[in-house]
Amino acid sequence: MNPYEQRKRWKYLLLAFAVVIASGSLLYTKYLVNNLVRAERTRAQVWALSMKQLLSSDDNDNVNYVLSVRDSLSVPAIVVDEKGDLKFSKGLDTTKTFIPEVVSAGLKDRNLPKYDLQYFKDELASMKKQHEPIRVDVFRGSYWLVYYKDSPLLTQLRVFPYIQLSVIAVFLMVAYTAFNSSRKSEQNQVWVGLAKETAHQLGTPISSLMAWIELMKEKFNAEDDPLIAEMENDVHRLEIVADRFSKIGSKPVLEPQYVYDVVKDYVDYFRVRVSNKITFEVTGNRNLKAGLNIPLFDWVIENLLKNAVNAIDGTGSIRVDISGSKAEKKIYIDVTDTGKGIPRNKFETVFKPGYTTRKRGWGLGLSLTRRMVVNYHNGQIFVKDSELGKGTTFRIALKSMMKEVAEPAVVA
Template identity: 65%
Template sequence: MNPYEQKRRWKFLLLAFAVVIAAASLWYSYYLVKNIALSERTRAQVWAISTKKIVEIEDTNDEFLTYIYSVRDSLTMPAIVTDERDSIIYWKGLDSTRTNIPQEANLSIESPLVHRKMYDPAYFKQQLEEMKSQHLPIVITLDNGQKWFVFYKDSLLLTQLRVFPYIQLTVIAIFLLVAYTVFSSSRRSEQNLVWVGMAKETAHQLGTPISSLMAWIELLKEKFNADNDPLILEMENDVKRLEMVADRFSKIGSKAVLQSHPVFGVVEDYVTYFKVRASDKISFIVTGDREVEAMMNIPLFDWVIENLLKNAVNAIEGEGKIEVKVIENLVKEQVFIDVIDSGKGIPRMKFETIFQPGYTTRKRGWGLGLSLTRRIVENYHKGEIFVKDSEPGRGTTMRIILKSSTRYEPTTT
């Protein structure tokens, strides 16, 4: 398993563990809410029974009545008692500032329970509707056959307990998201510093042996009078390529100088250089618009084409074809460079994964080629690169999008 796949698996495991914790927290909160709600229902039923007893006891001096009053008054939840016509008979635990405004209550039943207070009909209606939506009423059947209905709503504690887990999980999620963003940004910054440092150190280390090789080639030419010897010329070309590679590394982390170049010519020149170093079983072709230009840094953009061509060659087993197509999009004033191969293809679920650092399907691969390619295209050329189309067994099309020269606006990287 490559490092990226392992990293992604750990992310899934941690995410699954977080989901289990959240689910367990919500389940336990639901368990507590359910039990507290059952307890409150029981207390409401006891309160309803005590209310009925108060109505039925005619002797107001009965000592038992005092006890029943104390039981009834022990209820902590807001409650309303109504008759069959929804006329309010008694209430408890409501907002006192809304029960004492100058409007006569609609009191239809005479009893010791009736509160002769002024109240706000709209407020009581709203409270009654809310209670009806929360719980079924507790029915009190009086001796005369008349029915009263006791409505109640959740206590403040139960209401808070219902919503607290969601608030808690939301706060934790926001905190983790912010922390992850900060640490990811910090880690990315550190990675960029390491990347730039390694690139510049590589360029520095390559400088001395490349200079020596160039000197040795000049000595060979002079000693054997072989200025036009094809082998020495190829050696000279490869040393120049090494010099260009060192130059590429030295440009990482620096502001790239972009100039307008004909895209077709730049791509064709590099494909011509590359194909003589690839298998004879693979044919290369460059097609498309020859005149369209884009702002490019040729050494860096050659690196992009090189990585894409290498991946295309590695994807072809045996004979195959690689086509690089240059297309001008006049509507959006963009240039498309499509690298099309007849290789083994990429599964759709891997379209983004292949650009992650460390991802590779080769035993000796580092998994940095396409990551570096995306960095060069997006950070230095302000373009886009993505898998346009691919299907296992039928090849892949990689697309690069650059701004045409007429749309270019200087930017600082």
């Protein structure tokens, strides 16, 4: 299993663990809520019975006891008779209610608060939705109905776990983002340091190789020897590689270049260094210009061509097509191979650091390619199309520097 798959598995395991914790918290809170609901129902029933006892008792001591029981109820409640008329209320907003008995006694104090009928109707409707009423039989066959709703404590307890989990989730997201950003910054610093040190270390042997080649030309009179010429090309390529590494971490200079010429030059260099069973073709518009840093952009093309070669088992072909869109002011470079293809669910995964299908692969090629296209050339790169067993097309999209995109001239 490659490192990317291992990290992906750990992410899934941590996500599953988080789901278990969240589910356990919600279930336990639900258990507490159910217990509290039963307790409040019991208190409401006791309160209802206390009113019945209050109406039928003549014992002053017993009345005082019943009153203390009734007043101990913390649940908001409304008592109505069989006709729906208000009899008592408990735990409601005191600025909108008053004791109905005061009115029934015939007291006409103008300082009494106004009776907000709509408030009672709204509260009663809310209570009817929450719980079944408790029936209290009173004198002469009539009865009262006690409606009640959840206490503020129970209401808060219902929503508390969701608030708690939301706060924890936000905290974890912020912490993860900060940690991930810090980790990426640290990785970037290590990568930049390693790249610059590599460029520095390559400088001395490259200079020595150039000197040895010049000595070979003089000693063996081999100015026109094709083998020596290819050796010079490879040493020159090493210089370019060292230059690439030296540019990592700094902002590259982009210069207007004809995209077709840059791509064609590198493909011509690359084709003689792979199996002759693989054919190369470059087609498209030769008149499209984009801002390019040639050493870094050659690296992009190199990685895509190497990826295509590795995907081809035996005989195959690689085609690079350059096209433009006048409406979007974009230049498209499509690299198509006849290799084994990529599953659709891996179109994005192939650009992740560490992902590779080869036993000895590092999984950095396409990751670096995307970084050079996106960060250094302000472009895009993605898998345009792929079919298992038939091949893959990678697309690079760059900003065109031409005012108008000329009609394509197809050149092989």
